[in-house]
Amino acid sequence: MAGIYLHIPFCKQACHYCDFHFSTSMGLKEQTVQAIARELVLRQSYLQGQTVQTIYFGGGTPSLLSQAELQLLLQTIREQFIVSGDAEITLEANPDDLSPEKLQELKAAGINRLSIGLQSFHEPHLRLMNRAHSATESINCVKDAQAAGFDNITVDLIYGIPAPDHTIWLKDLETLFALGVPHVSCYALTIEPDTALGRWSKKGKFKPSEDDFTARQFELLLDQMQQQGYEQYEISNFCLPSHESWHNSNYWRGVHYLGVGPSAHSFNGHSRQYNVAHNKKYVDALGQDTVPFELEELTPADQANDYLLTSLRTSWGCDLRKLREAYSYDVYTNHAPYLHELQQKGLASIKDEVLYLTAKGKLLADQITLDLMVEQQET
Structure with a gap:
C-alpha cells in the first residue's frame, strides 16, 4: 500500500x-x-x-x-x-x-x-x-x-x-x-x-x-x-x-508516499525528494516536463533515525528488534543505562522488545528521540 x-x-x-x-x-x-x-x-x-x-x-x-x-x-x-x-x-x-x-x-x-x-x-x-x-x-x-x-x-x-x-x-x-x-x-x-x-x-x-x-x-x-x-x-x-x-x-509506519505540488515531499524507503517551494519555478519547470526537486539518499543511520522519530510518537511504539534487524542499530548496546533511566522515571516502558513512551514521556518525546538517535559518524 x-x-x-x-x-x-x-x-x-x-x-x-x-x-x-x-x-x-x-x-x-x-x-x-x-x-x-x-x-x-x-x-x-x-x-x-x-x-x-x-x-x-x-x-x-x-x-x-x-x-x-x-x-x-x-x-x-x-x-x-x-x-x-x-x-x-x-x-x-x-x-x-x-x-x-x-x-x-x-x-x-x-x-x-x-x-x-x-x-x-x-x-x-x-x-x-x-x-x-x-x-x-x-x-x-x-x-x-x-x-x-x-x-x-x-x-x-x-x-x-x-x-x-x-x-x-x-x-x-x-x-x-x-x-x-x-x-x-x-x-x-x-x-x-x-x-x-x-x-x-x-x-x-x-x-x-x-x-x-x-x-x-x-x-x-x-x-x-x-x-x-x-x-x-x-x-x-x-x-x-x-x-x-x-x-x-x-x-x-514508514509506508511509501508520493508528494506532488510545490514544496511537497516524497519517500520511498531509501530516499526522500523535496519539490521546490516556489510556485512560479514549479509551474515553469513542469511546463518543460521537468519535476523540480532535490534528492536525499538515506543512509542506514538516517533510516534508523526516521524510524525512531516516527514510531516513538505512536501508541504502537518502537520495535527494538526491527531497529536491530532492519537497520543494524541495537538500542540496548548503545543506550542500556538510558533505557533503564527512562523506565525508572516513568517516562517509558518496554514490553516484548517494544519501547513505548508513557503520557509523562510524551511531554519529552523530542528530547528522548534525540538522545536515542544514531550519530552519523557511527555509520
Whole structure:
C-alpha cells in the first residue's frame, strides 16, 4: 500500500503562526493545478505499482479548489495509479469555505474525509492567529458537514495560546466534544521565526506561553480525551475506536508516499525528494516536463533515525528488534543505562522488545528521540 499527498499552496490570508509554503495570490492557481496534474503523470513510476490506499489534499487551503479542479486531479491519479476501491481521500478545509453547496461539491468530487482547521472556538484567539473564520463558523461548518453525510471528519485545535488560565482551553474541548467528531489533531502553538508571531515575539510585541503552561494544557488534553473515549494513537492525534487517519498512520509506519505540488515531499524507503517551494519555478519547470526537486539518499543511520522519530510518537511504539534487524542499530548496546533511566522515571516502558513512551514521556518525546538517535559518524 502507498499514499499520495497533493500540496495546494494557496490561502485567502496568512495565519500568523504558519510557516508552510503558500501564497495569498491566486494568479497562478489554475496553472499550478495543471502542473500538479502533469507531475502526477511524470511521477507515475515512483510508487512502483503499489496500490494507493490514501490520497491527501493538504496545503495551503485545498478547499479553495473548484469541483472541476479536484475532479481533474483525482481523475489523473486514477488514470496513472492503482487506487484501492476503499481509498481514504482527505481534503483539508477552512470553516469559511464549507458552505452546504461546497460540501456537496466535495462529495461529488470523491472526497470522503474532511480535515477542518478550526484551531479554536474562542474569538480573540482566532483573531490573534489571523484566522479567516469566526467561532460560530467553526461550529456550524462541522454540523453542516455532518448533515451533508460526512461521517469521517477530523478537526484541528491549537493549545498553548497565551491566556490567564486554562479556562478557555477547557471550554474549547467542551465545545469540541459536543460536536461528536471521531478524530482530533491537537498541536501546541509553535512560534516560528519567519511568521508574524515570530517577528512580534522578537520585537517584544507578543509573549509566548511559558513551557509549563503549555505542558499543563497538554496534560489536560490527555485527561479530557481519555474521559471521552478517545485513544491517543500518536502524540498529537486522537480518535474514537477505528477512526485513525490511514494516511498519517502510514507516514508513521514508514509506508511509501508520493508528494506532488510545490514544496511537497516524497519517500520511498531509501530516499526522500523535496519539490521546490516556489510556485512560479514549479509551474515553469513542469511546463518543460521537468519535476523540480532535490534528492536525499538515506543512509542506514538516517533510516534508523526516521524510524525512531516516527514510531516513538505512536501508541504502537518502537520495535527494538526491527531497529536491530532492519537497520543494524541495537538500542540496548548503545543506550542500556538510558533505557533503564527512562523506565525508572516513568517516562517509558518496554514490553516484548517494544519501547513505548508513557503520557509523562510524551511531554519529552523530542528530547528522548534525540538522545536515542544514531550519530552519523557511527555509520
